[in-house]
Structure formats: structure tokens, C-alpha cells
Amino acid sequence: MRKAHQVLAGLLAAEVVIQAMAIAYALAGLGHWIDDGHTLTKQLIDDEDLHFQGVGGFAIHGMNGMMIIPLIAIVFLIVSLLANKQLPGAAQRGGILFGMVALQVFLGLTLHDVVVLAPLHALNGFGIFAMAIVTVRKAAAAEAAAPVAV
Amino acid sequence: MTRRLRTLLPLALAVALVLGLGWMWQQSRLPGSYSVMDMGYDDLGGGPSMAGMAGMHDVSLTSLVADPQRSADVTVTLTARKERLRLASGEQVDGYTVNGSSPGPTIRAVEGQLVQVTLVNASVPDGVTLHWHGVEVPNAEDGVAGVTQDAVARGGSYTYRFVANHAGTFWYHSHQVSHAQVRGGLLGALVVTPRAPLPTRDVLALSHVYGGQLTVNGHVGSDTVPARPGEHVRVRVLNTDNGSLRAWVSGSPYRLLAMDGYDLHGPTEVTDRSVLVTAGGRADLEVVAPARVELGGSHLVVGADVPALPQPARTLDLLGYGTPAPLGFDPDHPDRRFRYSVGRRPGFVDGKPGMWWSINGHLFPDVPMFVVAEGDVVRMTISNHSRATHPMHLHGHHAVVLSRNGTRATGSPWWADSIDVASGQTYEIAFVADNPGIWMDHCHNLPHAAQGLVAHLMYEGVRTPFRVGHEGNDPE
Numbered sequence: 001m002r003k004a005h006q007v008l009a010g011l012l013a014a015e016v017v018i019q020a021m022a023i024a025y026a027l028a029g030l031g032h033w034i035d036d037g038h039t040l041t042k043q044l045i046d047d048e049d050l051h052f053q054g055v056g057g058f059a060i061h062g063m064n065g066m067m068i069i070p071l072i073a074i075v076f077l078i079v080s081l082l083a084n085k086q087l088p089g090a091a092q093r094g095g096i097l098f099g100m101v102a103l104q105v106f107l108g109l110t111l112h113d114v115v116v117l118a119p120l121h122a123l124n125g126f127g128i129f130a131m132a133i134v135t136v137r138k139a140a141a142a143e144a145a146a147p148v149a150v
Numbered sequence: 151m152t153r154r155l156r157t158l159l160p161l162a163l164a165v166a167l168v169l170g171l172g173w174m175w176q177q178s179r180l181p182g183s184y185s186v187m188d189m190g191y192d193d194l195g196g197g198p199s200m201a202g203m204a205g206m207h208d209v210s211l212t213s214l215v216a217d218p219q220r221s222a223d224v225t226v227t228l229t230a231r232k233e234r235l236r237l238a239s240g241e242q243v244d245g246y247t248v249n250g251s252s253p254g255p256t257i258r259a260v261e262g263q264l265v266q267v268t269l270v271n272a273s274v275p276d277g278v279t280l281h282w283h284g285v286e287v288p289n290a291e292d293g294v295a296g297v298t299q300d301a302v303a304r305g306g307s308y309t310y311r312f313v314a315n316h317a318g319t320f321w322y323h324s325h326q327v328s329h330a331q332v333r334g335g336l337l338g339a340l341v342v343t344p345r346a347p348l349p350t351r352d353v354l355a356l357s358h359v360y361g362g363q364l365t366v367n368g369h370v371g372s373d374t375v376p377a378r379p380g381e382h383v384r385v386r387v388l389n390t391d392n393g394s395l396r397a398w399v400s401g402s403p404y405r406l407l408a409m410d411g412y413d414l415h416g417p418t419e420v421t422d423r424s425v426l427v428t429a430g431g432r433a434d435l436e437v438v439a440p441a442r443v444e445l446g447g448s449h450l451v452v453g454a455d456v457p458a459l460p461q462p463a464r465t466l467d468l469l470g471y472g473t474p475a476p477l478g479f480d481p482d483h484p485d486r487r488f489r490y491s492v493g494r495r496p497g498f499v500d501g502k503p504g505m506w507w508s509i510n511g512h513l514f515p516d517v518p519m520f521v522v523a524e525g526d527v528v529r530m531t532i533s534n535h536s537r538a539t540h541p542m543h544l545h546g547h548h549a550v551v552l553s554r555n556g557t558r559a560t561g562s563p564w565w566a567d568s569i570d571v572a573s574g575q576t577y578e579i580a581f582v583a584d585n586p587g588i589w590m591d592h593c594h595n596l597p598h599a600a601q602g603l604v605a606h607l608m609y610e611g612v613r614t615p616f617r618v619g620h621e622g623n624d625p626e
Contacts, residue, residue, distance in 0.1 A: 039364075041447040046393030046429070046595055047333060047359040066505045070496065074171070081164035084157070091160040105505065109494060113537045113573045 001083035005090050006139035008076040012097060013132035015069050016125050022057040022064070029054020065108050073101040087142050093135045100128045178498035180515060183619030186297050186588060186606050193510075193518035195486030197526060211298060211587050211614050214289040216311045222266035224259045224314075229270040230278045230324070230336055235360075238368035243361035245334035246274065246324075252335030253356050253368055253390075257322070259314040259342050267322075270307045277301030277622050278336065280310060281325035283430055284411045284567045285340065286546055287312040289587025289612070294545070295326035296616050296623030297588055297606075302326075303622070317344040318411025319386040319432040321356075327624050329596035335360060337390050342411075350436065351377070352384040355443050355450040359391050364448040377439035377453035385435045385443050385450060389427040392595040394541065394570050395446050396465070397433060398424040401456030402441035406466065408434035412548060412565035416473030423466040428570035429541035430594035469554060472562025477550055481580035484529035488520050490591070492571070492603065494536040499602050507536060507593070507603040514602025520591065522583040523610050532569065533576040540598060543568045544607065545589040549581035568594055583607075588614050590625070600626040 033052035034040060044050055080094020107121040192199075228248050235245045235252050248254025259265050271278045279301055281293035291310045295301040302308045323337035339354055353375045356367050367373040377383050384407060387397050398404075405417040406425055410432055417436075427433045435443060439453030446461065493508040509517040522528055530549070532542055548565040552558065554577050569577055586609040593603035604626065618625060 039447045041364065041395065042393035043357070043359050043364065043389075043391040043395055043447070044362065044393075046597075047362065047391060048597065049333070049359065049362040051362050067503060071503060074167070078164045078167050081160035081167070084160040091163075105496075109505065109537045 001079055002086045002090070002139060002143065004079045005076070005083040005087065005094070006136055006143075008072060008079055009093075009097070009132045009135035009139065011072055012069070012076060012101070013129050013136065015064060015072065016129040016132070019061055019064055019069075019125065022060040024057070025054040026057025026061065029057065066105060069101060070105060073098045087139060089138065093131070093138070097128065097131050097135065100124060100131060104128060175498050175501055175503075178501055178513070180500045181619070183617040184515070185614060185617050187519075187608070187613060189515040189606070190512065190517040190519055192521050193488060194521050195488040195528065197486040197521070197523065209586070209612050211289045211612050214587050214612070215291065216264060216288055216313055220264050222311065223263035224257065224265045226255070226257055226266070227268045227270060228254060228280065228338075229272050231273045232275065232334075233273065235335060237360060237365060237370060238373075239365075239370045241360075241363065241370055243363075245360060246331055246336035248336060248338055251368065252337070252360070253358065254322075254336075254338030256339040256341060256354060259340070261314060261317040261342055261344050264311065264313050267310045268307055269302055269310065271302045271304050273304060274331070274336075275304060276327045276331075276624070277303050278324045278331065279308070279326045280322050281545070282310070282312065282320060282322055282340065283543075284318070284320040284432070284548075285312065286315065286548070286585050289546065289585070289589070292545055292587065292589070293325050294590055295625045296618035296620070297590065297614055297625060298616065300616060300621040301623050314342040316411060317342045318408055318413070319388060319434055320411050321388050321390060321432070323390065325625050328626055329600040332390065332596055333359075333392070339386070339388055341386065348384065350382040350384045352386060353450070353452070354386050354388065355445065356388040356390060357395055357445050357448060364445075366445060366448045366450050372449050372451060374451040374455075379439055379453060381439045381453070383437055383439055383452050385437055385452065387427055387433045387435060387443065387445065389429055389431050392429050392597065394426055394428045394539065396424040396461060397427055397435065397446070398444050398459065398462055399435060399437050400442040400444055400459040402438040404441075405436045406433060406471065407436050408432075409468065409564060410548065410566045410568060414472045414564070415475040415562035417471065417562070420466055422462050423464045424462050425466050426570055428568050428594070430543050431541065431566070431568040431570070468561065468564045469551070469557060469559045470561045474561065475563055477563055479527055479580075479582050481527065481529060481550065481552055483527065484580065485526035486522055486528045488518075488528065488530045490530055490532045490542070490605065492532075492534045492536045492540055492593075494538070507598060507601055509603070509605050514604065517602075517605045520605065520607045521610055522607060524583060524586050526583040527580065528583055529578065529580045531576060531578050532571050534571045534573050537573050539570060539572045539595075540603065541568050541570050541594040542591070543594040544581075544591045546585045546587060547581050547583075547589065547607075549579035552578040552580055583609065586612055588612055596626065
């Protein structure tokens with residue numbers, strides 16, 4: 001369980017990086033496409049059939065952010081609760097990271113309505129990354145300190 | 151003891167989480183086929199409950215048809231195919247055609263005529279239907295697979311008959327796997343003209359996105375209709391897409407004559423505002439040639455081309471447009487009051503985890519069934535807290551808009567079948583339940599409907615023999 005806790009925390013950190021890369025790729029592609037003389041309309045957005053380099057970044061960011069990362073976060077929370085006996089503090093870090101992911105999803109959806117929340121979405125993303133890395137390191141440190149099974 | 155609790159508490163929490171999620175997943179799974187009558191829970195809207203269980207559903211909606219003895223005035227055969235289609239301007243895209251083209255042929259009828267349309271499925275593997283968007287057809291002709299009929303399989307046909315009882319701009323589209331078939335072009339316009347000839351010529355500006363390209367009347371970017379300088383032309387703007395569009399006019403002031411097929415009373419000249427046409431909605435604009443009807447990315451040239459005006463910063467607010475007129479009923483003393491609150495929350499729909507649209511806090515299919523009796527005056531409050539816009543469409547009825555965010559309508563009666571409800575907005579609407587049946591009330595951003603943003607309005611005493619999932623029926 002301790003190993004699973006560590007691996008899943010690492011996966012969450014990697015997912016944050018993927019999210020940032022995907023949205024940067026998509027926004028750069030969209031900017032380039034518009035610069036090329038194209039027009040973006042609500043009809044085109046809702047038709048979900050846009051063709052420009054990087055457009056897949058939006059889908060990756062959305063699918064990852066609303067489905068895959070929350071699923072990882074839930075499994076991570078369960079694993080962290082189970083790992084707490086071996087690794088004191090795992091449950092607490094699991095709870096915090098899960099809460100930060102929940103907040104991230106909330107911010108990600110709400111920023112479409114309350115645009116000023118967008119910077120907080122980015123900030124919280126860095127927070128998740130940092131917390132996930134701390135979790136990986138604590139687990140690794142505990143493993144190093146633990147007596148080696150003979 | 152405390153130490154033991156510290157060990158056991160996380161374990162207990164983990165077990166509770168796993169069991170809770172497993173239970174939610176199991177509960178959300180849909181059976182292979184189901185009747186929409188069994189969906190969710192009855193919402194009586196403060197009206198009387200259905201009188202006893204015996205004989206409760208005593209009329210099959212298949213009997214709710216136009217007069218079978220009456221012969222048709224307008225007869226059309228529409229053949230649907232899944233194929234690569236060539237747009238009017240030459241581009242080829244994968245999609246669906248009706249009689250070899252998309253948009254399909256425009257059906258024209260005069261108010262009061264009986265329209266008979268035979269739909270033939272030549273090659274659509276998933277099956278097809280035709281829904282008459284905005285037309286108050288008898289329920290059996292509504293064209294919703296699994297609710298009012300079975301999808302028409304390849305090689306099959308189905309005949310729709312209805313009286314075009316209201317002059318206006320409407321459209322038809324498939325209501326089987328609609329999120330794919332409508333996007334792919336299985337659609338066309340239906341124009342009902344009044345008995346007295348219109349004072350102006352009328353033309354179409356049907357907007358649709360094919361393969362990521364904005365088109366008008368099947369032409370990528372722009373289409374042109376001839377008109378003499380100074381001629382008044384009625385331009386019927388149809389938004390057949392999943393997202394709203396804004397229409398405005400370059401080169402001429404305009405009047406907004408009708409919304410969703412219903413004339414506005416006392417329409418005045420508009421110069422510096424655009425009209426919001428929601429997904430599925432229609433707007434009839436009267437322009438004076440030469441003019442360009444701008445559709446935000448595509449346009450219709452009426453007569454000679456004129457320089458394009460940029461999009462006006464402001465939107466025409468229909469709450470205060472035109473002059474008041476009698477509604478024909480009293481919305482302030484309704485028999486039923488319903489709440490249709492759209493949200494978004496995590497959960498499972500048919501076993502799939504995600505952030506799903508909710509109706510009054512419930513996820514599909516555990517959504518309200520709005521129950522009415524024939525003759526009821528119904529008031530509905532539609533609110534949206536989902537962080538996305540929803541073009542809400544009620545089948546078989548037109549509702550009058552009473553207010554938006556508490557601001558009451560003071561202009562012409564604004565009758566709508568498709569209402570653009572942005573996040574944070576609340577609309578109050580009212581209608582008379584005068585068309586018995588089982589009617590969808592859903593989001594016309596069709597992928598949203600496929601994700602579960604669908605409820606129904608059910609008249610007491612009406613039942614459907616059709617089932618979603620049976621015979622391949624998949625309305626969304």
C-alpha cells in the first residue's frame with residue numbers, strides 16, 4: 001500500500017504536468033489558427049469538430065481534468081487511508097491532495113463563468129504538483145528509514 | 151485505544167468509500183431497454199395527483215394523430231442516407247443527406263394544410279426519425295425514437311401526418327442518435343406561410359457547421375439571394391447547430407418579425423444590436439436590400455453585397471421589444487408550477503464516472519417527470535447553475551417568456567420553443583398544456599442531451615408502448 005500510495009502521488013504530479021502542456025499546446029494552436037485568418041464562433045466550439053494543430057489539447061485537458069485525475073485522486077485517497085498504518089500521515093496527505101483536486105475541478109468549471117478564478121486554477125495546479133511531490137518524497141524517505149526485510 | 155482508533159478509522163473510511171462508490175456505480179446502470187414512463191420520479195408541480203393507478207395510462211400516444219380521414223395537402227417523400235456529401239459550394243464532407251443533399255429540401259406549406267411526409271431510410275445504419283422542431287404536431291408524429299416511435303431501420307419507412315396549424319419558420323431533423331445525425335446534416339427547413347400571402351418575399355438563412363466549416367444554406371461562408379434595391383425581404387434565420395449564433399444586418403436597419411416561428415407584436419427598427427438565436431431557434435428578420443445578414447462567421451447577401459458591419463456590442467433584449475398583446479391565458483394563476491434547475495456534479499451515469507449535468511440535483515435517468523393534465527396552465531422556472539449555456543427545448547408546445555432574472559417582460563409576447571439559458575440565468579416561462587402526449591424537454595446542445603440533460607413532460611392518462619434501447623432506439 002505504501003508503494004501504491006507513492007506511485008499514485010507521482011502519477012498525480014505527472015498529470016499536472018500533462019495538463020499544463022496540453023492547454024499550452026491547445027492555446028498556442030488556437031492563436032496560430034486565428035492569426036491565419038480563421039474565425040472562432042460558439043457554433044464551431046459546440047460542434048466539437050475544429051481542425052487546427054493542438055486542438056486535441058483541449059480534449060485532453062478536459063477528459064484528464066474531469067475524469068481521469070479525479071479517478072486517480074479517489075483511488076489515491078482510498079490507498080492512502082489503507083497505507084496510514086504503515087506510513088503515518090499518509091491518510092492526511094491523501095485527504096489534502098484529494099481536496100485540492102476537488103477544488104481544482106470546481107475552479108476549472110467555474111472559471112468559464114467567473115473568469116477571474118482562472119489564475120487560481122493555475123495556482124492550485126502548482127499546489128497539487130508540489131503536494132504530490134512532497135508526498136512522494138515522504139513515502140520514499142519512510143521506505144529508506146524502514147528496516148529491510150530479510 | 152486512541153492509537154487503535156487511529157488505525158481503524160482510516161480503514162473504515164476506505165471501506166465506506168469503496169462500498170459507497172460501488173453502490174452509486176451499480177445504481178446508475180441503465181437496463182438494456184426502458185420506458186421513459188419509468189424514468190425518475192413524478193413531479194406534479196403542486197397539481198392533483200394522477201387519479202388512482204387503475205386506468206392511469208389509458209391512452210396510447212400512438213392514437214394521438216391527425217385526422218386519418220383527411221387527405222394530405224402537401225405530400226413529400228424524404229430519403230435519408232449516410233454518405234459523403236457535397237455542399238452547395240462544392241466541398242465534400244462525411245455526413246447524412248436528405249434526398250441527396252444537406253440541408254434537405256425545404257418543405258413549404260400554407261397554414262392549415264395537412265402535411266404528409268414519408269421518411270425512407272436508404273442507408274443510415276443506426277436508424278432515423280424526423281422530429282418537427284417547433285411544430286405542435288400530434289404526439290405520435292413527434293419523431294422521438296423510443297418515445298413516440300421506433301427508429302426507422304435501413305430499408306424501412308415511416309409516414310408523418312400533421313396539420314401545419316401555425317405560420318412560421320420551423321425545421322425538421324432526426325431524433326435518433328441526434329447528436330451525430332443532426333451534426334452530420336440530417337435536417338432541413340419547414341416553412342409555413344399564412345393563408346393571406348406575405349407582403350414580402352421570404353428567403354432562408356439556414357446556418358449549419360459541416361466538418362468544422364460554417365455554412366449558410368449549404369454554402370461555406372456565404373450565400374446570395376437576388377433582390378431589387380429597396381425591396382423588403384423576410385430572412386428566416388435557422389440555427390441548426392449546437393451553439394448559439396448572433397445575427398445582425400449590414401447595410402440596412404432591420405425588424406425582428408418573429409422568434410421560433412411566432413410573430414412578434416409591433417416590432418420596431420433595430421440598428422445597433424444583434425439578435426441571439428439559440429441552438430435550434432429561429433429568427434425572422436425583415437431587411438431592405440441591398441443588405442447582408444451577418445451570422446457571426448457566415449452571412450447571407452440580399453441583393454448586392456455591402457460592406458460588413460462589425461458585430462454590435464449590444465444584444466437586442468426581447469423582454470422589452472415590440473408592444474404587449476393579449477396572451478390568451480392567465481400565467482399568474484397556474485395549475486402547476488415546475489422548477490427545472492440545471493446543475494453539474496460528479497457522479498455516475500450508466501456506470502460511467504464524470505462531471506454530469508443534473509436536473510433539480512438529480513442525474514439521468516433519476517430526473518423529474520413533469521406531470522400535467524390537459525388544459526392546465528403551467529409555469530416553469532428554468533435556472534442554470536452549471537457553468538455552461540443550455541438551449542432548452544420543449545417539444546410540442548410554445549411557452550411565453552415571463553421574466554429573466556426577475557426582470558419581467560414588457561414588450562411583445564415572446565413565444566419560444568428554444569430558450570438560451572446562460573449560466574447564472576433564471577427564466578420564468580408559462581404555457582397551456584393543450585397538446586396531450588409525452589414530450590421531451592431537453593437541452594438542444596445535443597451532446598449535452600446525450601450526456602443526460604433530458605426530462606419529459608407527461609400528460610396524465612397517456613402512455614407510450616415504445617422503449618429506449620429497444621429496436622436500437624437511442625433518441626439522443
